[in-house]
Amino acid sequence: xxxxxxxxxxxxxxxxxxxxxxxxxxxxxxxxxxxxxxxxxxxxxxxxxxxxxxxxxxxxxxxxxxxxxxxxxxxxxxxxxxxxxxxxxxxxxxxxxxxxxxxxxxxxxxxxxxxxxxxxxxxxxxxxxxxxxxxxxxxxxxxxxxxxxxxxxxxxxxxxxxxxxxxxxxxxxxxxxxxxxxxxxxxxxxxxxxxxxxxxxxxxxxxxxxxxxxxxxxxxxxxxxxxxxxxxxxxxxxxxxxxxxxxxxxxxxxxxxxxxxxxxxxxxxxxxxxxxxxxxxxxxxxxxxxxxxxxxxxxxxxxxxxxxxxxxxxxxxxxxxxxxxxxxxxxxxxxxxxxxxxxxxxxx
Amino acid sequence: xxxxxxxxxxxxxxxxxxxxxxxxxxxxxxxxxxxxxxxxxxxxxxxxxxxxxxxxxxxxxxxxxxxxxxxxxxxxxxxxxxxxxxxxxxxxxxxxxxxxxxxxxxxxxxxxxxxxxxxxxxxxxxxxxxxxxxxxxxxxxxxxxxxxxxxxxxxxxxxxxxxxxxxxxxxxxxxxxxxxxxxxxxxxxxxxxxxxxxxxxxxxxxxxxxxxxxxxxxxxxxxxxxxxxxxxxxxxxxxxxxxxxxxxxxxxxxxxxxxxxxxxxxxxxxxxxxxxxxxxxxxxxxxxxxxxxxxxxxxxxxxxxxxxxxxxxxxxxxxxxxxxxxxxxxxxxxxxxxxxxxxxxxxxxxxxxxxxxxxxxxxxxxxxxxxxxxxxxxxxxxxxxxxxxxxxxxxxxxxxxxxxxxxxxxxxxxxxxxxxxxxxxxxxxxxxxxxxxxxxxxxxxxxx
Numbered sequence: 183x184x185x186x187x188x189x190x191x192x193x194x195x196x197x198x199x200x201x202x203x204x205x206x207x208x209x210x211x212x213x214x215x216x217x218x219x220x221x222x223x224x225x226x227x228x229x230x231x232x233x234x235x236x237x238x239x240x241x242x243x244x245x246x247x248x249x250x251x252x253x254x255x256x257x258x259x260x261x262x263x264x265x266x267x268x269x270x271x272x273x274x275x276x277x278x279x280x281x282x283x284x285x286x287x288x289x290x291x292x293x294x295x296x297x298x299x300x301x302x303x304x305x306x307x308x309x310x311x312x313x314x315x316x317x318x319x320x321x322x323x324x325x326x327x328x329x330x331x332x333x334x335x336x337x338x339x340x341x342x343x344x345x346x347x348x349x350x351x352x353x354x355x356x357x358x359x360x361x362x363x364x365x366x367x368x369x370x371x372x373x374x375x376x377x378x379x380x381x382x383x384x385x386x387x388x389x390x391x392x393x394x395x396x397x398x399x400x401x402x403x404x405x406x407x408x409x410x411x412x413x414x415x416x417x418x419x420x421x422x423x424x425x426x427x428x429x430x431x432x433x434x435x436x437x438x439x440x441x442x443x444x445x446x447x448x449x450x451x452x453x454x455x456x457x458x459x460x461x462x463x464x465x466x467x468x469x470x471x472x473x474x475x476x477x478x479x480x481x482x483x484x485x486x487x488x489x490x491x492x493x494x495x496x497x498x499x500x501x502x503x504x505x506x507x508x509x510x511x512x513x514x515x516x517x518x519x520x521x522x523x524x525x526x527x528x529x530x
Numbered sequence: 531x532x533x534x535x536x537x538x539x540x541x542x543x544x545x546x547x548x549x550x551x552x553x554x555x556x557x558x559x560x561x562x563x564x565x566x567x568x569x570x571x572x573x574x575x576x577x578x579x580x581x582x583x584x585x586x587x588x589x590x591x592x593x594x595x596x597x598x599x600x601x602x603x604x605x606x607x608x609x610x611x612x613x614x615x616x617x618x619x620x621x622x623x624x625x626x627x628x629x630x631x632x633x634x635x636x637x638x639x640x641x642x643x644x645x646x647x648x649x650x651x652x653x654x655x656x657x658x659x660x661x662x663x664x665x666x667x668x669x670x671x672x673x674x675x676x677x678x679x680x681x682x683x684x685x686x687x688x689x690x691x692x693x694x695x696x697x698x699x700x701x702x703x704x705x706x707x708x709x710x711x712x713x714x715x716x717x718x719x720x721x722x723x724x725x726x727x728x729x730x731x732x733x734x735x736x737x738x739x740x741x742x743x744x745x746x747x748x749x750x751x752x753x754x755x756x757x758x759x760x761x762x763x764x765x766x767x768x769x770x771x772x773x774x775x776x777x778x779x780x781x782x783x784x785x786x787x788x789x790x791x792x793x794x795x796x797x798x799x800x801x802x803x804x805x806x807x808x809x810x811x812x813x814x815x816x817x818x819x820x821x822x823x824x825x826x827x828x829x830x831x832x833x834x835x836x837x838x839x840x841x842x843x844x845x846x847x848x849x850x851x852x853x854x855x856x857x858x859x860x861x862x863x864x865x866x867x868x869x870x871x872x873x874x875x876x877x878x879x880x881x882x883x884x885x886x887x888x889x890x891x892x893x894x895x896x897x898x899x900x901x902x903x904x905x906x907x908x909x910x911x912x913x914x915x916x917x918x919x920x921x922x923x924x925x926x927x928x929x930x931x932x933x934x935x936x937x938x939x940x941x942x943x944x945x946x947x948x949x950x951x952x953x954x955x956x957x958x959x960x961x962x963x964x965x966x967x968x969x970x971x972x973x974x975x976x977x978x
């Protein structure tokens with residue numbers, strides 16, 4: 183028997199939940215993998231190349247800035263990997279790779295490290311990257327190519343391999359050649375500019391044109407449920423974003439169903455489902471207070487519908503979430519939880 | 531437990547579900563350990579003013595004799611000799627909170643039969659509330675659940691307050707500890723008598739024993755032995771940490787909240803731990819003082835973990851020897867793994883409010899790097915008081931201790947540690963809050 187053991191000293195608590203940041207982030211990556219596979223199946227090697235490029239750009243940028251600032255390398259927390267994957271999912275599948283690299287660099291450099299790295303970003307970094315290329319390359323980011331093209335596993339979409347600072351090859355002719363009568367318009371663009379509604383079922387399954395990983399609402403939901411089941415995704419954010427979208431869309435729909443799209447169309451089209459499950463739920467840039475979370479979600483949903491219906495663009499979800507991110511400190515300020523046993527003003 | 535019970539089981543919002551680790555000792559009957567060679571009795575084993583020694587070095591004292599009297603006109607209780615023997619010294623000795631505290635050290639007389647002194651039998655049913663409260667004070671009893679608040683003081687009420695219900699806390703929500711579990715199985719008569727004494731002292735109409743539903747055998751053992759008048763009930767509450775915090779238990783059982791930074795008596799309640807009331811039921815009729823208590827000795831590297839009766843003041847070294855500690859290196863904790871105190875010296879004694887001695891080696895959580903807060907809000911979902919630990923932690927980082935107190939209710943935190951337990955960034959939130967509170971107190975003193 184050791185008469186005088188070495189005593190370790192540490193304050194309480196002495197036990198800890200097994201959940202760590204690294205574990206949460208790793209599982210978000212796992213949850214994104216089915217979407218990656220689906221998008222590659224849908225759009226072929228161009229999508230794969232784009233995903234690889236944006237992810238490597240994010241990892242490289244994170245690494246570079248860690249080295250420049252003399253801090254420990256933070257690649258192992260998987261957050262830069264997530265940003266890279268999220269970014270690729272929101273870009274058109276034929277997006278030129280060099281622009282993807284620019285988006286990845288901006289996402290990490292201006293969306294994350296500029297604010298102090300993980301935990302300090304005001305906005306979702308992936309959306310900062312996307313917003314930058316939206317402004318810088320307005321044509322490329324609204325050029326859509328057909329899903330399920332027959333030669334998608336052997337041939338790149340012509341625009342993918344564009345050289346830096348060169349005009350990307352036009353894809354309209356290429357697309358028309360592959361799919362007869364391809365319009366190059368996403369369901370949202372069809373709705374907005376031509377008044378044509380895509381049926382909810384194909385939107386739900388995701389067999390439509392659109393951004394690389396945003397098309398299948400069903401798959402996104404399944405991945406989301408996995409994270410919620412592991413308690414790594416706060417269900418309240420997607421739920422309130424979807425509710426906010428549906429409620430706002432419903433008001434317009436019931437006002438004039440012939441002119442405005444149905445709530446189901448609004449929920450299942452564009453980046454809404456992806457934004458609700460994976461983008462708005464970025465923990466760092468969304469509120470922590472219970473009431474604040476719902477207000478944030480409803481705000482994002484509301485803004486999405488308003489921008490889609492009355493804005494000049496179809497990329498409503500991105501701007502709605504960025505706006506929601508910006509409003510987060512304000513929302514938190516006014517939604518601090520009421521504590522146990524709080525006294526009314528007069529008796530304290 | 532039926533399906534219906536599952537849906538309507540009594541509980542409070544938030545909290546956490548750490549592993550219980552109670553199976554190590556929960557089925558072990560309470561045993562008495564041999565008397566230690568020496569006991570160390572700090573003069574302040576309770577919240578309030580330290581007791582004042584009335585013995586001198588070399589004096590022979592008998593087990594159960596008063597050796598320090600309560601400070602006058604203050605919140606204070608007497609200290610009794612926990613062994614018969616001679617006073618070795620009255621000096622600064624290692625205390626449970628880390629710093630040295632003034633203590634009376636007694637060398638045990640090996641030839642003494644160690645029978646505690648007792649007074650003439652008194653029947654509490656014929657005593658007035660004032661007499662009962664005074665006698666409770668003479669027993670030296672304090673909250674044995676860990677807080678150490680003098681028990682008599684809970685029964686002394688300002689004129690404008692009265693107590694209708696006594697809440698008996700049998701939750702024992704700290705992982706590892708099984709002291710209260712064993713008391714509720716083995717000392718039912720003492721416990722019920724103690725509850726009746728407390729009810730009489732404050733003229734309470736009824737009493738509810740709250741037990742976590744991981745101890746349903748206790749519920750079954752107690753229920754048939756409750757008095758027929760129905761004034762004492764027993765209720766199961768959800769097994770969840772920190773169910774045993776009085777604020778949480780009151781919310782679970784009655785659905786009401788103790789006002790912020792107030793006492794349960796503000797809403798007509800008094801909360802006692804089962805161990806405290808069982809001792810009250812045993813000591814008061816015989817006019818005895820508190821000289822021993824039951825502790826759980828558990829954790830890693832122990833050949834003989836168990837629930838043991840030890841004299842108050844027993845040094846940890848004796849307890850580790852008796853439980854056959856075999857390790858080379860460990861964390862030694864007074865209390866449970868969530869709120870327990872770390873000890874640096876094996877000379878540290880078990881005091882009145884020590885519920886357990888926990889040894890952590892393999893089970894110990896190895897501290898990892900502290901990462902930035904990612905605002906996952908898990909701490910907000912864990913905090914039983916509904917604070918915003920995330921924001922408090924960020925403020926502590928910036929040393930905005932004043933803002934923490936004025937705008938974010940720092941002083942409502944009772945340091946249960948649930949936020950630190952869940953934090954995926956390993957931020958020692960509750961430690962930050964303890965530091966902030968201490969610095970705020972110092973600042974307030976400096977500012978007058």
